[in-house]
Amino acid sequence: MLDIRFIRENAALVQESATRKGYSVDIRELLRLDDARRQLQQQVDALRTKRNEIATSMKGGKPEQGLIDQGKQLKVELAEREQYLLAADNEFSDLLKKVPNIIFDDVPLGGEEDSEEIRKWGDQKVGAKDHLDFALARDWVDFERGAKVAGAKFYYLKGDLALLENAITQFALDLVIKKGFTYMTVPHMVNARVAEGAGFAPKGDASANEYFIEGEDLTMIGTAEAPLTGYHADEILEEKNLPLMYAGYSPCYRKEAGTYGKFTRGLFRVHQFNKLEMYIFCLPEKSAEMHELIVQTEEEIWQSLGVPYHVINIAAGDLGAPAAKKYDLEYWSPVDEKYRELTSCSNCTDYQARGVNIRVRRSDGALQSVHTLNGTAVSLARSLIAVIEHYQNDDGSLTIPEVLQPYMGGRERI
């Protein structure tokens, strides 16, 4: 959520950012509702002032019929005005919630194809067996039984591939802990307030990618980002305690409606996968620096694993509502002979922090919204694809990346 005062003062900028992102919000209409709401607020406040004056003048003394009647009259007027105010407030805040975060100046304009490559690492080798065929041949993955038990795009991982998943997780976890992140497990469901505050679509929104629990105010998380955002909701953090760096591990549940096809084959896009997520709460002036820290950590993980990648600066049209800027790491796929999305990290500035009311008390006593950032350490299903594509052998075996061998009982190949 953006600050309405910021929007009032930067209406054109906010409108432009929203349009660049592809969101159809009408800032002029928002400001009109804001005005209407403020006028009603003033009327209500004036009536309440009168009510309080009458009540105070009767304090302790004997009740006077004239004043009581006046009070009763006011109560009726006030109730009516308050109703208008409530309605205006709701209309206003519904629209306010739809306004996406502004984008940074260095975000490329345009759509998905306009994202800019910033760095690349490793060789773009070509030719490998499809990960699904490879894994099926070893009986490492079972989508058919996943479908039988849950539905399409659910799966079982078996044996050494399941162990490899654990090894990748543990390796990445050790690395992010060394960077100063605190490991956390998190609730796998969050309430609507937290989900929407973090910028996820509400229940009933057709575009929502989350599963909602019927009859309860709960959403299955699509990422640990949601419960991590809510962790400090309604808190005032101390400047001296920032940055707070968390690494949350959880399954991610996503509907991914209508995303079938060649490039989502196998484990690439599934309804459930495990993920280790980095999350930072920091001072506003530090968020750009923290964003670089996160992306560098991601690069360190993939360099250690020996998987070639490039980093792209995501174009405006491909940014989510909360993000002011986003980097994706895409690994080079020798199968598809192109880069494919592997991790993602966003600077959400104060958008999420406002959404769930997280502030920092500066050393001079001032209160300010914190900035939040999130980034994938490893998302497991996709990480497995990248490793299989790069470490497969002709005899159907898989060489274990050196850094993972300690986590696989010292085995060098499976």
Add this chain to the structure above:
RNA sequence: GGAGAGAUGGCCGAGUGGUUGAAGGCGCACGCUUGGAAAGCGUGUGUGCCAGCAAUGGUACCGCAGGUUCGAAUCCUGUUCUCUCCGCCA
């Protein structure tokens, strides 16, 4: 799932329908005191919204939502969460 108890400021904790933004304490900030510190003493110390250049003023907030009343932290109803006990259970 059942029964009981509770929810008040950064924390602990008072609170009779009006004198309560809310006693008292702790913490914190500043000052005095001191060679320096501690102790002691003094002063100050919530947030949101609205108006205002500002000083400031208005308004709301005692888990949340309604209700009663001229007036609610206080009375009533509902609800959420926490704790204790029972049930169930990895």
